[in-house]
Amino acid sequence: MRYYFLLAKSILSKDILYIRRYWLNSVFSVFIMIVFFIGLTYGIDNMSLEYDSNGSSFLGGYVVWIFTTSCFSTMVNNISTEANLGTLEQLYINSKFFYSTLILQAFSSFFILLVQITLLIFILSSFRIVEFEYLNNYLLAVPIFILGMPSLWGVGLFLAAIVLNYKNITSIYTALSSLFFALMSYVSGSYSSHTYIFIPFASASNSFQKIMSNESLNFLSVIEIILNSLMFLSLGLFFFKKYERKSKEKAKFAQH
Numbered sequence: 001m002r003y004y005f006l007l008a009k010s011i012l013s014k015d016i017l018y019i020r021r022y023w024l025n026s027v028f029s030v031f032i033m034i035v036f037f038i039g040l041t042y043g044i045d046n047m048s049l050e051y052d053s054n055g056s057s058f059l060g061g062y063v064v065w066i067f068t069t070s071c072f073s074t075m076v077n078n079i080s081t082e083a084n085l086g087t088l089e090q091l092y093i094n095s096k097f098f099y100s101t102l103i104l105q106a107f108s109s110f111f112i113l114l115v116q117i118t119l120l121i122f123i124l125s126s127f128r129i130v131e132f133e134y135l136n137n138y139l140l141a142v143p144i145f146i147l148g149m150p151s152l153w154g155v156g157l158f159l160a161a162i163v164l165n166y167k168n169i170t171s172i173y174t175a176l177s178s179l180f181f182a183l184m185s186y187v188s189g190s191y192s193s194h195t196y197i198f199i200p201f202a203s204a205s206n207s208f209q210k211i212m213s214n215e216s217l218n219f220l221s222v223i224e225i226i227l228n229s230l231m232f233l234s235l236g237l238f239f240f241k242k243y244e245r246k247s248k249e250k251a252k253f254a255q256h
Contacts, residue, residue: 003096004104011101012108019112033120037062038129059130060212063117063138064205070113071149072177074106075156079163080170099157099240106153114142134212141211147222148204150229154236155180155200161236161243196224200232 019026041058079102082088095101118138125132159173183199196203203224207217 008104015108060209071152074109075160137212141208144207147225151200151232154232157236157240161240164247203228
């Protein structure tokens with residue numbers, strides 16, 4: 001347990017150092033989130049008379065979109081980066097379990113994104129672009145994201161497994177992330193809650209939208225989120241271990 005704690009601490013410290021070192025990029029990433037949200041909000045507002053002009057009704061979906069697209073590609077990007085730097089093999093050799101290192105890297109990225117989104121909503125609410133209560137609702141919904149993220153990490157592990165064999169799949173996971181978000185949005189917005197369990201993060205997305213709309217959650221919703229996360233994380237681990245073994249057998253692991 002101490003090993004994983006120290007590993008998580010080291011990964012988070014490294015990511016924070018990168019943020020400080022490349023501070024301009026870090027600041028601009030939050031800035032572009034704000035500009036993009038305002039542009040989408042007022043663009044949709046001009047096209048629809050029924051749209052909530054303060055942007056609040058759009059905020060929940062926007063936050064879910066940022067989280068899902070980011071967490072969906074985190075592991076693929078991490079493996080690709082390590083391969084480009086020539087450190088993938090060293091990282092693998094010095095890890096007790098390589099997939100656990102990838103998960104902790106994803107958790108570190110998730111934590112940093114959590115801070116960025118909090119800052120985003122705080123700035124939007126400070127300028128009255130959205131209601132200030134949405135910041136409180138968002139903070140209440142953070143545990144839902146924590147419970148639901150493992151389902152996205154499971155999908156990320158599956159894609160990372162493909163990267164180990166085929167190396168560059170940028171076009172594939174970019175297309176899949178868009179299709180996945182569209183499917184998740186459709187399912188999480190439907191009334192057939194029994195379908196949530198079969199789509200990664202759909203249960204968490206639906207619950208997040210409810211909290212942002214000041215609706216309460218029942219215990220069954222929380223159980224659905226946990227089961228969804230466990231199922232897809234287990235599937236991701238299964239495929240990752242399988243392709244990890246194949247890539248080593250074919251001596252393709254450290255190739256780029």
